[in-house]
Amino acid sequence: MQTRVVLNDELTIGDFADRAGVATSAIRHYEQQGLLTSTRTTGNQRRFARSVLRRIAVIQAAQHVGLSLAEIKDAFAQFPAEHAPTKRDWARLAREWRPRLDRRIAELEQVRNGLAMCVGCGCLSMRQCAIYNPDDALAEGGSGARRIFPQH
Incomplete structure (x- = not known):
């Protein structure tokens, strides 16, 4: 597996997806649903803080026990967008x-x-x-x- 360049302790969407164990399309979907946040480079590429990996872990655990993304989003509403649970x-x-x-x-x-x-x-x-x-x-x-x- 090729290691990508990490700038300012942020991960590219590919590295983030690899670390989280989910597809990049899932990452994009979670971000579109307001469950994750990213920053953008000057070239408009997504960058994710390593701390956001915790949000993915919570999302995966909650989905595993049958909770919907809407229920997870409601729960995340009590935290700031960049907050890692x-x-x-x-x-x-x-x-x-x-x-x-x-x-x-x-x-x-x-x-x-x-x-x-x-x-x-x-x-x-x-x-x-x-x-x-x-x-x-x-x-x-x-x-x-x-x-x-x-x-x-």
Whole structure:
């Protein structure tokens, strides 16, 4: 692997992507979404401070547990754009995200437990099925097609 020139302790987008373990297109997308910031050279090339690598680590960890980029962006809104989350920041974010993750775990457990009931059943009744329509909750929304799982 060829090492690129690093100026003023900043990384080119290629070096930054290599260090972060993500594609350059992902870096550009995260920046476009307001999750990362960069500076520009006189030639309009992106440069990323090494500290921004911590933001990538938080983004990756949060996405790994199922959080959306919008949820991550909301969490990052409490920090300055150039702020690299600290251990204390991460602990606070984890506490804030815990209820959302607990709800998701409960939903997944419901699906897992319901699957055992469906083996051989084949009913898929929208009134009785514990997976697709627990307690006939979809009836509250009126007749017609409904979402199988609620949006978060």
